[in-house]
Amino acid sequence: xxxxxxxxxxxxxxxxxxxxxxxxxxxxxxxxxxxxxxxxxxxxxxxxxxxxxxxxxxxxxxxxxxxxxxxxxxxxxxxxxxxxxxxx
Amino acid sequence: xxxxxxxxxxxxxxxxxxxxxxxxxxxxxxxxxxxxxxxxxxxxxxxxxxxxxxxxxxxxxxxxxxxxxxxxxxxxxxxxxxxxxxxxxxxxxxxxxxxxxxxxxxxxxxxxxxxxxxxxxxxxxxxxxxxxxxxxxxxxxxxxxxxxxxxxxxxxxxxxxxxxxxxxxxxxxxxxxxxxxxxxxxxxxxxxxxxxxxxxxxxxxxxxxxxxxxxxxxxxxxxxxxxxxxxxxxxxxxxxxxxxxxxxxxxxxxxxxxxxxxxxxxxxxxxxxxxxxxxxxxxxxxxxxxxxxxxxxxxxxxxxxxxxxxxxxxxxxxxxxxxxxxxxxxxxxxxxxxx
Numbered sequence: 001x002x003x004x005x006x007x008x009x010x011x012x013x014x015x016x017x018x019x020x021x022x023x024x025x026x027x028x029x030x031x032x033x034x035x036x037x038x039x040x041x042x043x044x045x046x047x048x049x050x051x052x053x054x055x056x057x058x059x060x061x062x063x064x065x066x067x068x069x070x071x072x073x074x075x076x077x078x079x080x081x082x083x084x085x086x087x088x
Numbered sequence: 089x090x091x092x093x094x095x096x097x098x099x100x101x102x103x104x105x106x107x108x109x110x111x112x113x114x115x116x117x118x119x120x121x122x123x124x125x126x127x128x129x130x131x132x133x134x135x136x137x138x139x140x141x142x143x144x145x146x147x148x149x150x151x152x153x154x155x156x157x158x159x160x161x162x163x164x165x166x167x168x169x170x171x172x173x174x175x176x177x178x179x180x181x182x183x184x185x186x187x188x189x190x191x192x193x194x195x196x197x198x199x200x201x202x203x204x205x206x207x208x209x210x211x212x213x214x215x216x217x218x219x220x221x222x223x224x225x226x227x228x229x230x231x232x233x234x235x236x237x238x239x240x241x242x243x244x245x246x247x248x249x250x251x252x253x254x255x256x257x258x259x260x261x262x263x264x265x266x267x268x269x270x271x272x273x274x275x276x277x278x279x280x281x282x283x284x285x286x287x288x289x290x291x292x293x294x295x296x297x298x299x300x301x302x303x304x305x306x307x308x309x310x311x312x313x314x315x316x317x318x319x320x321x322x323x324x325x326x327x328x329x330x331x332x333x334x335x336x337x338x339x340x341x342x343x344x345x346x347x348x349x350x351x352x353x354x355x356x357x358x359x360x361x362x363x364x365x366x367x368x369x370x371x372x373x374x375x376x377x378x379x380x381x382x383x384x385x386x387x388x389x390x391x392x393x394x395x396x397x398x399x400x401x402x403x404x405x406x407x408x409x410x411x412x413x414x415x416x417x418x419x420x421x422x423x424x425x426x427x
Binding site: 003004005007008009012013015016017019020023024027028030031032035047048051054055058066069070073074077078 | 223225226227228229230231232233234235236335338339342346349350353387392393395397399403404406407410411414415418422425
């Protein structure tokens with residue numbers, strides 16, 4: 001039987017569960033807060049303006065999500081090796 | 089008895105046929121590509137064996153053949169099957185062209201954007217038969233995206249196909265990982281109210297990936313090539329849209345997302361692994377893999393798993409499968425929460 005890197009699996013489990021929870025909260029914010037917003041100022045273009053603003057909010061949320069993911073992995077895996085893995 | 093009865097049962101039984109079909113086709117491509125000199129070097133072995141490339145073509149061929157057979161036998165939705173086959177087929181063509189012509193890194197994401205267009209076009213011609221622009225969210229209900237949803241379909245196909253393409257550095261990681269993802273999503277679909285077409289396509293993807301995995305598992309006797317990787321990734325993306333498993337599919341693909349994000353955030357451009365000057369891992373004299381000490385090397389998933397602990401290739405592959413099991417389980421929970 002092939003051995004697993006149990007430390008890596010445990011840390012990745014922590015990363016995945018955290019990101020999963022954050023993702024559900026993010027989609028919850030989109031569903032409960034962002035989606036019901038009505039931002040239609042101009043009746044002709046209002047629908048598209050509304051969609052674009054909501055897409056931007058979703059983009060900011062997803063970039064924040066990836067940023068937290070990045071920090072988490074670097075903290076767990078690369079902290080001690082920051083000097084070799086990530087020069088200033 | 090399965091939730092919606094006979095139709096779902098026959099869908100699964102027919103999908104099982106894709107296992108022997110994929111097995112035979114992979115064997116066929118192994119022989120033909122070996123004779124034609126279409127081979128790649130397994131760089132993570134000390135002996136550097138030459139392995140037949142582009143054998144992953146067996147999977148898109150199996151998927152398209154079986155989808156056609158399913159429609160011809162009167163099962164499933166013909167429009168759904170057509171959309172799926174067009175996406176998988178076009179992604180396979182992009183992959184095959186890349187395998188033969190070695191395109192620059194930027195072309196793959198751009199060309200795979202076009203692979204999502206059949207779903208958008210068929211969705212415009214047959215509204216509400218191909219995709220549903222209402223996104224179902226776990227716990228919090230759903231929200232309607234009439235403009236953003238169709239616009240994001242090409243992006244989704246491009247992301248899933250390229251992220252799957254990027255996580256195949258070691259023997260069997262892509263085929264094994266996709267098998268685990270497909271199995272988890274298939275179970276989720278069966279639990280949460282299955283439609284025969286979705287069940288059939290997930291089962292088909294699972295068994296055709298397993299057929300290829302038989303030859304691709306460690307130590308590999310067949311390599312997938314871009315033709316297999318891009319088409320399987322596109323199949324996952326298309327199924328997420330056609331089967332309404334968007335959020336669960338994102339969760340199931342966490343290992344791929346992490347790998348691609350850390351690769352791109354470090355390299356800051358779309359590029360091929362073969363074009364990297366700083367490799368993320370190195371092969372030690374005893375045959376084990378180790379994390380690279382080169383500061384310019386990308387922080388790939390394999391490198392992350394090797395930090396401070398060199399390991400055999402088979403050990404890293406098993407660890408990656410464990411990560412897919414975790415993401416698959418989370419995807420299953422997500423689907424249950426959506427129900």
